[in-house]
Amino acid sequence: GAPLLELEDLHVEFRTREGVARAVNGVSYTVEAGKTLAVLGESGSGKSVTAQAIMGILDTPPAFIPKGEVRFKGRNLLRMPERERRTYRGRRIAMVFQDALSALNPVFPVGDQIGEMFRVHEGLSKRAARAKAIDAMDAVRIPAARQRVGDYPHQFSGGMRQRIMIAMAIALNPEVLIADEPTTALDVTVQAQIMDLLGELQRERNMGMILITHDLGVVADVADRIAVMYAGRIVEEASVFDIYSRPAHPYTKGLLESVPRVDEKNQRLRAVEGLPPNLMRIPSGCPFHPRCPYKQEPVCTTERPPLYQIGPGTGAACHFWEDVRAESQAEFAMHK
Ligand code: SF4
Numbered sequence: 001g002a003p004l005l006e007l008e009d010l011h012v013e014f015r016t017r018e019g020v021a022r023a024v025n026g027v028s029y030t031v032e033a034g035k036t037l038a039v040l041g042e043s044g045s046g047k048s049v050t051a052q053a054i055m056g057i058l059d060t061p062p063a064f065i066p067k068g069e070v071r072f073k074g075r076n077l078l079r080m081p082e083r084e085r086r087t088y089r090g091r092r093i094a095m096v097f098q099d100a101l102s103a104l105n106p107v108f109p110v111g112d113q114i115g116e117m118f119r120v121h122e123g124l125s126k127r128a129a130r131a132k133a134i135d136a137m138d139a140v141r142i143p144a145a146r147q148r149v150g151d152y153p154h155q156f157s158g159g160m161r162q163r164i165m166i167a168m169a170i171a172l173n174p175e176v177l178i179a180d181e182p183t184t185a186l187d188v189t190v191q192a193q194i195m196d197l198l199g200e201l202q203r204e205r206n207m208g209m210i211l212i213t214h215d216l217g218v219v220a221d222v223a224d225r226i227a228v229m230y231a232g233r234i235v236e237e238a239s240v241f242d243i244y245s246r247p248a249h250p251y252t253k254g255l256l257e258s259v260p261r262v263d264e265k266n267q268r269l270r271a272v273e274g275l276p277p278n279l280m281r282i283p284s285g286c287p288f289h290p291r292c293p294y295k296q297e298p299v300c301t302t303e304r305p306p307l308y309q310i311g312p313g314t315g316a317a318c319h320f321w322e323d324v325r326a327e328s329q330a331e332f333a334m335h336k
């Protein structure tokens with residue numbers, strides 16, 4: 001069927017006194033019901049800003065959306081009156097953020113905070129909202145929900161607090177769930193548990209999910225497809241298997257090499273060398289060229305690579321994607 005959510009040529013910029021920061025520069029992607037798209041990139045790559053544009057929380061200066069569409073079941077959310085837009089935000093499209101501790105109010109029991117969703121949006125009484133809050137806590141597998149509904153945020157572990165945030169996000173049965181670095185603040189074991197939970201909820205409820213992360217390691221089991229962002233653009237899009245086994249963009253290849261292998265678990269993460277670009281002065285030609293080991297002059301410094309189509313829904317924004325992919329594939333075969 002038609003995709004749930006479609007981004008087309010989305011641009012977002014921040015107009016500040018120092019200049020214009022071009023945070024998102026022509027992003028297009030689709031999210032289907034029952035599928036998970038992982039959006040991967042370093043901080044400043046535009047992945048969170050894109051999500052904020054989808055949520056409609058970027059409509060005030062200094063943020064501007066000079067171009068592009070965000071369509072939900074064919075309707076452009078960016079051209080919708082705020083009154084109507086509000087009926088989507090949190091209800092049909094919901095978001096989970098990274099920092100559960102600061103998002104929860106320390107002075108109210110968690111049950112009241114979850115229940116607030118039902119009071120505000122569905123006009124339920126306090127008692128009915130609390131009953132629904134218990135159901136919501138059950139839904140995210142918080143043990144002994146009935147006993148714990150009156151507890152305060154600090155009485156829960158970090159992982160349990162993130163479950164509470166997820167309970168709030170899915171309370172109104174959204175069709176699209178956006179999770180922005182949902183496990184970054186948690187330790188590795190808990191990260192895996194939260195990812196599993198998100199995957200289970202996504203399948204149970206047939207939601208379309210956007211999973212934003214800088215860590216390729218945590219999304220492999222949950223994602224169907226991966227879009228890699230750099231300098232506000234998608235530089236590679238492919239299935240999880242293709243991304244892992246034959247990345248076609250040098251940046252993706254670098255990210256993959258920075259994921260520790262099973263046999264070197266205790267080694268520090270090696271980041272992709274070099275610094276992310278200044279969004280007020282994005283490099284000419286290919287924005288990745290200052291960091292790219294495959295760079296060839298003058299083409300890489302003068303010609304901006306389009307997202308070359310490799311196959312259906314598969315593409316890479318590199319002039320030399322064929323060489324990069326062939327090399328990746330050979331290395332993958334060797335390591336297996
Ligand atoms: Fe590297 Fe050139 Fe490809 Fe850009 S276009 S990623 S600089 S090889």
Ligand code: MG
Nearest residue numbers: 043047048181
């Ligand atoms: Mg972010």
